[in-house]
Amino acid sequence: MIYIHGLLISYCCEALPSLTRERGQDARQQEERNNMAGMGSPSMGKRQKKTHILCRRCGSRSYHIRDSICSACGFGKSKRIKKYAWQNKTGLRTARK
Numbered sequence: 001m002i003y004i005h006g007l008l009i010s011y012c013c014e015a016l017p018s019l020t021r022e023r024g025q026d027a028r029q030q031e032e033r034n035n036m037a038g039m040g041s042p043s044m045g046k047r048q049k050k051t052h053i054l055c056r057r058c059g060s061r062s063y064h065i066r067d068s069i070c071s072a073c074g075f076g077k078s079k080r081i082k083k084y085a086w087q088n089k090t091g092l093r094t095a096r097k
């Protein structure tokens, strides 16, 4: 009897918050749809500002126009080309001589 009673209580307590949670999620999803929060085709229309242009030194589109620093190779910041050991996997690093 006690076990059944406990089950009933737990069922009632869990059922109500889950309903409210579901409603909240639906509202959030609708808001996301309205704001076009996805990173797919709809958000491509919002890309009107240029922050990075082609880098003169490394050729990647990482040269920041206002900061005049390349985020890929460090052009405008240092003479040496920016690179880190963690960019390659360990096996590749040791194989190269």
Ligand SMILES: [Zn+2]
Pocket (backbone or CB within 6 Å): 055, 056, 057, 058, 059, 060, 062, 063, 070, 071, 072, 073, 074, 075
């Ligand atoms: Zn660069």
